[in-house]
Amino acid sequence: MTHHPAGSLLAASGLRKTYGPTTALDGAEFSIHPGEVVAVMGPSGSGKSTLLHCLAGIVPPDAGSITYNGQEMAGLSDTQRSALRRSEFGFVFQFGQLVPELTCVENVALPLRLNGTGRKEAERTALAWMERLEVDDLGAKRPGEVSGGQGQRVAVARALVTGPRVLFADEPTGALDSLNGERVMELLTEAARSTNAAVVLVTHEARVAAYSDREIVVRDGKSRDMERAV
Amino acid sequence: MSIGHTLLGLLESGPRHGYDLKRAFDEKFGHDRPLHYGQVYSTMSRLLKNGLVEVDGIEAGDGPERKRYAITDAGVSDVALWLATPEKPEPYLQSTLYTKVVLALLTHRNAADLLDTQRSEHLRMMRILTDRKRNGDLADQLICDHALFHLEADLRWLELTAARLDKLAEAVTR
Incomplete structure:
Protein backbone atom coordinates (compact mmCIF):
# COMPACT_ATOMS: atom_id res chain seq x y z
CA MET A 1 0.00 0.00 0.00
CA THR A 2 1.22 3.48 -0.74
CA HIS A 3 1.13 6.24 1.83
CA HIS A 4 1.30 9.87 0.77
CA PRO A 5 1.25 12.71 3.33
CA ALA A 6 -2.06 14.55 3.54
CA GLY A 7 -2.36 17.77 1.58
CA SER A 8 0.71 17.11 -0.55
CA LEU A 9 0.59 18.36 -4.12
CA LEU A 10 3.14 15.91 -5.44
CA ALA A 11 4.09 12.74 -3.59
CA ALA A 12 6.02 9.56 -4.30
CA SER A 13 6.62 6.38 -2.38
CA GLY A 14 8.62 3.22 -2.92
CA LEU A 15 10.20 4.52 -6.13
CA ARG A 16 12.57 2.13 -7.88
CA LYS A 17 14.46 2.74 -11.08
CA THR A 18 17.35 0.83 -12.59
CA TYR A 19 19.43 1.61 -15.66
CA GLY A 20 20.92 -1.74 -16.74
CA PRO A 21 22.95 -3.00 -13.80
CA THR A 22 22.82 0.37 -12.01
CA THR A 23 20.17 1.00 -9.37
CA ALA A 24 19.37 4.73 -9.48
CA LEU A 25 16.41 4.69 -7.07
CA ASP A 26 15.83 2.07 -4.42
CA GLY A 27 12.62 2.81 -2.56
CA ALA A 28 12.79 6.62 -2.56
CA GLU A 29 10.03 8.70 -0.94
CA PHE A 30 9.08 12.32 -1.57
CA SER A 31 6.34 14.81 -0.87
CA ILE A 32 5.84 18.53 -1.38
CA HIS A 33 3.05 20.97 -0.53
CA PRO A 34 1.93 24.01 -2.53
CA GLY A 35 4.22 26.99 -1.90
CA GLU A 36 6.95 24.82 -0.39
CA VAL A 37 10.59 24.80 -1.53
CA VAL A 38 12.20 21.39 -0.95
CA ALA A 39 15.90 20.85 -1.63
CA VAL A 40 16.96 17.40 -2.86
CA MET A 41 20.56 16.91 -1.80
CA GLY A 42 23.10 14.12 -1.99
CA PRO A 43 26.41 13.20 -3.62
CA SER A 44 26.89 12.86 -7.39
CA GLY A 45 25.29 9.69 -8.69
CA SER A 46 23.07 9.28 -5.63
CA GLY A 47 19.86 9.38 -7.69
CA LYS A 48 18.85 13.05 -7.19
CA SER A 49 18.26 13.80 -10.87
CA THR A 50 16.55 10.46 -11.50
CA LEU A 51 14.16 11.27 -8.65
CA LEU A 52 13.41 14.65 -10.26
CA HIS A 53 12.86 13.06 -13.68
CA CYS A 54 10.45 10.50 -12.20
CA LEU A 55 8.54 13.13 -10.19
CA ALA A 56 8.20 15.31 -13.28
CA GLY A 57 6.86 12.41 -15.35
CA ILE A 58 9.84 12.55 -17.73
CA VAL A 59 10.99 9.04 -16.85
CA PRO A 60 8.61 6.32 -15.62
CA PRO A 61 9.77 4.49 -12.46
CA ASP A 62 10.08 0.67 -12.56
CA ALA A 63 8.03 0.44 -9.38
CA GLY A 64 6.40 2.69 -6.82
CA SER A 65 3.69 5.30 -6.81
CA ILE A 66 3.66 8.97 -7.80
CA THR A 67 0.57 11.10 -7.31
CA TYR A 68 0.02 14.64 -8.51
CA ASN A 69 -2.92 16.47 -7.00
CA GLY A 70 -4.23 13.12 -5.76
CA GLN A 71 -4.04 11.48 -9.20
CA GLU A 72 -1.83 8.45 -9.86
CA MET A 73 0.66 9.40 -12.61
CA ALA A 74 1.04 5.80 -13.83
CA GLY A 75 -2.63 5.92 -14.82
CA LEU A 76 -2.01 8.73 -17.32
CA SER A 77 -1.25 8.18 -21.00
CA ASP A 78 1.91 9.65 -22.55
CA THR A 79 -0.17 12.43 -24.10
CA GLN A 80 -1.82 13.25 -20.76
CA ARG A 81 1.57 13.28 -19.02
CA SER A 82 2.98 15.65 -21.66
CA ALA A 83 -0.04 17.93 -21.27
CA LEU A 84 0.45 17.89 -17.49
CA ARG A 85 4.12 18.81 -17.87
CA ARG A 86 3.28 21.69 -20.21
CA SER A 87 0.46 23.17 -18.18
CA GLU A 88 1.31 22.40 -14.54
CA PHE A 89 5.09 22.03 -14.37
CA GLY A 90 7.99 24.41 -15.05
CA PHE A 91 11.63 23.41 -15.55
CA VAL A 92 14.98 25.09 -14.98
CA PHE A 93 18.20 23.23 -15.69
CA GLN A 94 21.88 24.02 -15.28
CA PHE A 95 22.42 25.25 -18.85
CA GLY A 96 21.59 24.82 -22.51
CA GLN A 97 17.87 25.29 -22.20
CA LEU A 98 17.21 28.44 -24.25
CA VAL A 99 16.62 28.17 -27.98
CA PRO A 100 19.60 30.04 -29.52
CA GLU A 101 17.73 31.15 -32.67
CA LEU A 102 14.97 32.92 -30.71
CA THR A 103 15.26 36.25 -28.87
CA CYS A 104 15.01 36.19 -25.08
CA VAL A 105 11.40 37.38 -25.05
CA GLU A 106 10.48 34.79 -27.68
CA ASN A 107 12.14 32.14 -25.51
CA VAL A 108 10.13 33.18 -22.46
CA ALA A 109 6.92 33.37 -24.50
CA LEU A 110 7.50 29.94 -26.10
CA PRO A 111 5.60 27.77 -23.56
CA LEU A 112 2.56 30.07 -23.91
CA ARG A 113 2.76 29.96 -27.71
CA LEU A 114 2.90 26.13 -27.56
CA ASN A 115 -0.25 26.21 -25.45
CA GLY A 116 -1.99 28.25 -28.15
CA THR A 117 -1.70 31.80 -26.79
CA GLY A 118 -1.44 34.52 -29.45
CA ARG A 119 1.93 36.12 -30.06
CA LYS A 120 1.13 39.60 -28.70
CA GLU A 121 -0.42 38.38 -25.49
CA ALA A 122 2.29 35.74 -24.97
CA GLU A 123 5.05 38.32 -25.34
CA ARG A 124 3.28 40.79 -23.05
CA THR A 125 3.05 38.14 -20.29
CA ALA A 126 6.65 37.10 -21.03
CA LEU A 127 7.89 40.68 -20.58
CA ALA A 128 6.07 41.01 -17.27
CA TRP A 129 7.90 37.90 -16.01
CA MET A 130 11.19 39.17 -17.39
CA GLU A 131 10.64 42.37 -15.42
CA ARG A 132 10.20 40.38 -12.21
CA LEU A 133 13.44 38.56 -12.96
CA GLU A 134 15.15 41.91 -13.74
CA VAL A 135 15.95 41.03 -17.38
CA ASP A 136 13.21 42.94 -19.23
CA ASP A 137 15.85 45.03 -21.02
CA LEU A 138 17.18 41.90 -22.75
CA GLY A 139 13.99 41.05 -24.66
CA ALA A 140 15.41 41.66 -28.14
CA LYS A 141 18.74 39.89 -27.52
CA ARG A 142 19.50 36.30 -28.37
CA PRO A 143 20.75 33.90 -25.65
CA GLY A 144 24.27 34.03 -27.11
CA GLU A 145 24.41 37.77 -26.47
CA VAL A 146 23.65 37.68 -22.72
CA SER A 147 25.73 36.58 -19.71
CA GLY A 148 25.28 33.25 -17.94
CA GLY A 149 23.47 34.87 -15.01
CA GLN A 150 21.15 36.82 -17.29
CA GLY A 151 20.43 33.74 -19.41
CA GLN A 152 19.53 31.77 -16.30
CA ARG A 153 17.08 34.48 -15.19
CA VAL A 154 15.52 34.36 -18.66
CA ALA A 155 15.21 30.57 -18.21
CA VAL A 156 13.53 31.05 -14.80
CA ALA A 157 11.09 33.55 -16.37
CA ARG A 158 10.31 30.98 -19.07
CA ALA A 159 9.75 28.26 -16.47
CA LEU A 160 7.29 30.45 -14.57
CA VAL A 161 5.48 32.09 -17.49
CA THR A 162 2.64 29.53 -17.62
CA GLY A 163 2.00 29.84 -13.88
CA PRO A 164 3.12 26.26 -13.07
CA ARG A 165 2.10 24.68 -9.77
CA VAL A 166 5.42 22.85 -9.50
CA LEU A 167 8.78 24.22 -10.55
CA PHE A 168 11.54 21.64 -11.04
CA ALA A 169 15.01 23.15 -10.79
CA ASP A 170 18.01 20.86 -11.38
CA GLU A 171 21.24 22.59 -10.24
CA PRO A 172 19.84 25.94 -11.45
CA THR A 173 22.91 27.87 -10.32
CA GLY A 174 25.52 25.22 -11.11
CA ALA A 175 27.09 27.21 -13.94
CA LEU A 176 27.03 30.61 -12.18
CA ASP A 177 29.40 32.45 -9.83
CA SER A 178 28.31 33.03 -6.21
CA LEU A 179 26.84 36.50 -6.69
CA ASN A 180 24.79 35.62 -9.78
CA GLY A 181 23.79 32.27 -8.32
CA GLU A 182 22.43 33.88 -5.18
CA ARG A 183 20.49 36.51 -7.10
CA VAL A 184 18.92 33.80 -9.29
CA MET A 185 17.92 31.88 -6.15
CA GLU A 186 16.48 34.98 -4.49
CA LEU A 187 14.40 35.86 -7.55
CA LEU A 188 13.38 32.25 -8.24
CA THR A 189 12.16 31.57 -4.69
CA GLU A 190 10.49 34.98 -4.39
CA ALA A 191 8.61 34.49 -7.67
CA ALA A 192 7.61 30.92 -6.78
CA ARG A 193 6.38 31.94 -3.31
CA SER A 194 4.34 34.80 -4.71
CA THR A 195 2.48 32.36 -6.99
CA ASN A 196 2.28 29.59 -4.35
CA ALA A 197 4.20 27.25 -6.68
CA ALA A 198 6.03 24.30 -5.11
CA VAL A 199 9.73 24.11 -5.97
CA VAL A 200 11.70 20.85 -6.21
CA LEU A 201 15.28 22.07 -6.03
CA VAL A 202 18.02 19.56 -6.84
CA THR A 203 21.38 20.87 -5.65
CA HIS A 204 24.64 19.77 -4.12
CA GLU A 205 25.38 23.30 -2.94
CA ALA A 206 24.48 24.04 0.66
CA ARG A 207 24.17 27.79 0.10
CA VAL A 208 21.59 27.12 -2.61
CA ALA A 209 19.77 24.60 -0.41
CA ALA A 210 19.59 27.29 2.29
CA TYR A 211 16.89 28.96 0.18
CA SER A 212 14.63 25.93 0.74
CA ASP A 213 12.15 25.28 3.55
CA ARG A 214 13.46 21.76 4.17
CA GLU A 215 15.71 19.21 2.55
CA ILE A 216 15.66 15.54 1.73
CA VAL A 217 18.90 13.66 1.26
CA VAL A 218 19.27 10.98 -1.40
CA ARG A 219 22.00 8.43 -0.94
CA ASP A 220 22.36 5.15 -2.86
CA GLY A 221 18.90 5.64 -4.33
CA LYS A 222 17.23 5.97 -0.91
CA SER A 223 15.80 9.22 0.37
CA ARG A 224 15.80 10.60 3.86
CA ASP A 225 13.49 13.40 4.93
CA MET A 226 15.58 15.34 7.41
CA GLU A 227 12.63 17.18 8.94
CA ARG A 228 11.13 13.90 10.09
CA ALA A 229 14.51 12.41 10.97
CA VAL A 230 15.54 15.08 13.48
CA MET B 1 38.02 40.21 17.44
CA THR B 85 48.78 42.53 9.97
CA PRO B 86 47.08 39.47 8.43
CA GLU B 87 44.96 37.30 10.72
CA LYS B 88 46.26 33.81 11.40
CA PRO B 89 44.17 31.30 9.44
CA GLU B 90 42.52 28.88 11.86
CA PRO B 91 42.92 25.31 10.66
CA TYR B 92 40.37 23.77 13.09
CA LEU B 93 42.45 20.64 13.45
CA GLN B 94 40.84 19.67 16.74
CA SER B 95 37.34 19.52 15.31
CA THR B 96 34.62 18.20 17.62
CA LEU B 97 32.85 16.85 14.55
CA TYR B 98 35.85 14.75 13.58
CA THR B 99 36.07 13.39 17.13
CA LYS B 100 32.37 12.51 17.13
CA VAL B 101 32.60 10.68 13.78
CA VAL B 102 35.60 8.63 14.90
CA LEU B 103 33.98 7.82 18.25
CA ALA B 104 30.75 6.77 16.51
CA LEU B 105 32.76 4.38 14.31
CA LEU B 106 34.80 3.05 17.25
CA THR B 107 31.64 2.33 19.23
CA HIS B 108 29.84 0.83 16.20
CA ARG B 109 27.18 3.52 16.15
CA ASN B 110 25.72 4.94 12.93
CA ALA B 111 28.18 7.60 11.79
CA ALA B 112 26.19 8.32 8.60
CA ASP B 113 23.18 9.27 10.76
CA LEU B 114 25.37 11.54 12.82
CA LEU B 115 26.58 13.30 9.65
CA ASP B 116 23.04 13.63 8.25
CA THR B 117 21.80 15.14 11.50
CA GLN B 118 24.70 17.55 11.59
CA ARG B 119 24.09 18.56 7.97
CA SER B 120 20.50 19.31 8.84
CA GLU B 121 21.53 21.47 11.79
CA HIS B 122 24.03 23.37 9.65
CA LEU B 123 21.36 23.95 7.00
CA ARG B 124 18.93 25.19 9.65
CA MET B 125 21.45 27.85 10.67
CA MET B 126 22.19 28.64 7.01
CA ARG B 127 18.47 29.23 6.39
CA ILE B 128 18.31 31.69 9.28
CA LEU B 129 21.35 33.55 7.92
CA THR B 130 19.98 33.50 4.35
CA ASP B 131 16.70 35.02 5.60
CA ARG B 132 18.57 37.68 7.55
CA LYS B 133 20.62 38.45 4.46
CA ARG B 134 17.50 38.80 2.32
CA ASN B 135 15.96 41.32 4.65
CA GLY B 136 19.13 43.13 5.64
CA ASP B 137 21.34 45.88 4.26
CA LEU B 138 24.69 45.37 2.56
CA ALA B 139 26.54 45.22 5.90
CA ASP B 140 24.17 42.43 7.05
CA GLN B 141 24.71 40.61 3.77
CA LEU B 142 28.50 40.71 4.13
CA ILE B 143 28.53 39.49 7.71
CA CYS B 144 26.01 36.72 6.95
CA ASP B 145 27.95 35.67 3.84
CA HIS B 146 31.09 35.29 5.92
CA ALA B 147 29.27 32.95 8.30
CA LEU B 148 27.54 31.14 5.41
CA PHE B 149 30.80 30.39 3.60
CA HIS B 150 32.29 28.94 6.79
CA LEU B 151 29.24 26.76 7.39
CA GLU B 152 29.41 25.67 3.77
CA ALA B 153 33.03 24.63 4.26
CA ASP B 154 31.94 22.46 7.20
CA LEU B 155 29.25 20.92 5.02
CA ARG B 156 31.70 20.10 2.26
CA TRP B 157 33.78 18.33 4.86
CA LEU B 158 30.68 16.45 6.06
CA GLU B 159 29.92 15.29 2.50
CA LEU B 160 33.47 14.17 1.90
CA THR B 161 33.55 12.33 5.22
CA ALA B 162 30.19 10.69 4.46
CA ALA B 163 31.65 9.42 1.19
CA ARG B 164 34.70 8.03 3.02
CA LEU B 165 32.99 6.46 6.04
CA ASP B 166 33.71 2.86 5.03
CA LYS B 167 37.42 3.54 4.62
CA LEU B 168 37.53 5.58 7.81
CA ALA B 169 35.78 2.78 9.71
CA GLU B 170 38.44 0.33 8.48
CA ALA B 171 41.26 2.68 9.46
CA VAL B 172 40.06 3.51 12.98
CA THR B 173 38.97 0.02 13.99
CA ARG B 174 42.06 -1.71 12.63
Missing part, protein backbone atom coordinates in the same frame (compact mmCIF):
# COMPACT_ATOMS: atom_id res chain seq x y z
CA SER B 2 40.15 42.80 19.21
CA ILE B 3 37.67 45.09 20.94
CA GLY B 4 40.45 47.55 21.82
CA HIS B 5 41.51 48.01 18.21
CA THR B 6 37.92 48.26 17.01
CA LEU B 7 37.09 50.98 19.56
CA LEU B 8 40.32 52.80 18.65
CA GLY B 9 39.37 52.64 14.97
CA LEU B 10 35.93 54.09 15.76
CA LEU B 11 37.63 56.99 17.56
CA GLU B 12 39.61 57.92 14.45
CA SER B 13 36.68 59.83 13.00
CA GLY B 14 36.51 62.10 16.10
CA PRO B 15 36.29 62.10 19.91
CA ARG B 16 33.38 60.23 21.53
CA HIS B 17 31.97 59.36 24.92
CA GLY B 18 32.07 55.78 26.16
CA TYR B 19 28.33 55.46 25.58
CA ASP B 20 28.62 56.64 21.95
CA LEU B 21 31.44 54.19 21.39
CA LYS B 22 29.37 51.29 22.68
CA ARG B 23 26.44 52.32 20.48
CA ALA B 24 28.61 52.64 17.36
CA PHE B 25 30.26 49.27 18.08
CA ASP B 26 26.94 47.48 18.64
CA GLU B 27 25.45 48.99 15.51
CA LYS B 28 28.30 48.02 13.21
CA PHE B 29 29.86 44.92 14.74
CA GLY B 30 27.84 43.69 17.71
CA HIS B 31 24.86 42.11 15.90
CA ASP B 32 24.78 39.02 18.08
CA ARG B 33 27.01 40.12 20.92
CA PRO B 34 26.55 43.72 22.05
CA LEU B 35 29.26 45.10 24.34
CA HIS B 36 28.73 45.46 28.09
CA TYR B 37 29.37 48.91 29.50
CA GLY B 38 31.96 47.33 31.78
CA GLN B 39 33.89 46.05 28.76
CA VAL B 40 33.92 49.52 27.19
CA TYR B 41 35.17 51.27 30.32
CA SER B 42 37.79 48.65 31.17
CA THR B 43 39.07 48.72 27.57
CA MET B 44 39.17 52.52 27.53
CA SER B 45 41.16 52.64 30.79
CA ARG B 46 43.67 50.20 29.35
CA LEU B 47 44.00 52.25 26.14
CA LEU B 48 44.37 55.38 28.28
CA LYS B 49 47.09 53.79 30.39
CA ASN B 50 48.96 52.72 27.23
CA GLY B 51 48.78 56.22 25.76
CA LEU B 52 46.64 55.20 22.78
CA VAL B 53 43.75 57.49 23.78
CA GLU B 54 43.50 60.64 25.91
CA VAL B 55 40.66 62.32 27.76
CA ASP B 56 39.42 65.12 25.54
CA GLY B 57 36.91 66.56 28.03
CA ILE B 58 34.76 65.70 31.01
CA GLU B 59 31.09 66.60 31.31
CA ALA B 60 29.34 66.66 34.64
CA GLY B 61 25.76 65.44 34.50
CA ASP B 62 23.12 64.10 36.86
CA GLY B 63 24.91 60.77 37.07
CA PRO B 64 28.61 60.01 37.03
CA GLU B 65 31.03 62.21 35.05
CA ARG B 66 31.15 61.48 31.32
CA LYS B 67 34.60 61.32 29.79
CA ARG B 68 35.09 62.09 26.13
CA TYR B 69 37.95 60.15 24.59
CA ALA B 70 40.19 61.10 21.65
CA ILE B 71 42.68 58.89 19.82
CA THR B 72 46.40 59.82 20.09
CA ASP B 73 49.03 59.59 17.30
CA ALA B 74 50.29 56.38 18.92
CA GLY B 75 46.69 55.09 18.78
CA VAL B 76 46.40 55.86 15.06
CA SER B 77 49.69 54.00 14.40
CA ASP B 78 48.42 51.06 16.46
CA VAL B 79 45.22 50.82 14.38
CA ALA B 80 47.26 51.03 11.15
CA LEU B 81 49.55 48.22 12.32
CA TRP B 82 46.58 46.03 13.34
CA LEU B 83 44.86 46.52 9.98
CA ALA B 84 48.07 45.77 8.06
